[in-house]
Amino acid sequence: MEIRHLNRDELVHENGLDAQRLLPWPALNAPFEGSWCVIRPGTASTPHAHHEYEIFVAMKGTAVLDHDGGRTPFVAGDIVHFTPGERHSIVNESAVDFEMYSIWWDRPMADVFILNHEEGE
Template sequence: MELRPLVRERMNHENGADAQRLVPWPVLNAPFEGSWCVVAPGGATGTHAHHEYEIFIALSGEAVLDSEGERKPFKAGDIVHFPPHTAHRVINESDEDFQLYCVWWDTEMSEKFMARHTSEQALA
């Protein structure tokens, strides 16, 4: 077992949130990347879109998702998917931190995963 700890003191402030990338790391062959994110009370991430597929998993608190002109409440236990090139942001209108885990992937990540997986299987 290899544990990758969340170290809040090492979180970087980027795109309106504090974040720590937890995936990938060298021994983990995964077809995706992931980051723990915290949006401070009254804060918001910047509106952005990208070529990757993405899901957000709400971990604690309550926020609002704003995407393509639509706003929806987003609270602990919820999950949302954004297809590639879909503009989105998280708005924390509450007085508590909003924590979420973000996972994203694209075709290139999937192809690299399969190549590593195939070579690992050949060595086994």
């Protein structure tokens, strides 16, 4: 077993939020990458779209998803899936931090996973 710890004191500010990339790491062969994200009160992540699929898992607090289809409440326990090219951002209109985990993947990541898996057999 190997564990990767979240270090809240060393989150990196990027894309309008504070984050720590927890995946990938050398010991783990996975077909996806992931990051712990904190959106501070009164701020929002940078609106963007990309070629990867993505899932957000809301872990703590309340926010609003600003997306191609409008604005949708997003609270702890919720999960959202974005398809490639779908514009989105997270808006924290509350007075406390909003925390979530983001996971994204695409075909090249899956291909590398399969190659590494087959080489390890």
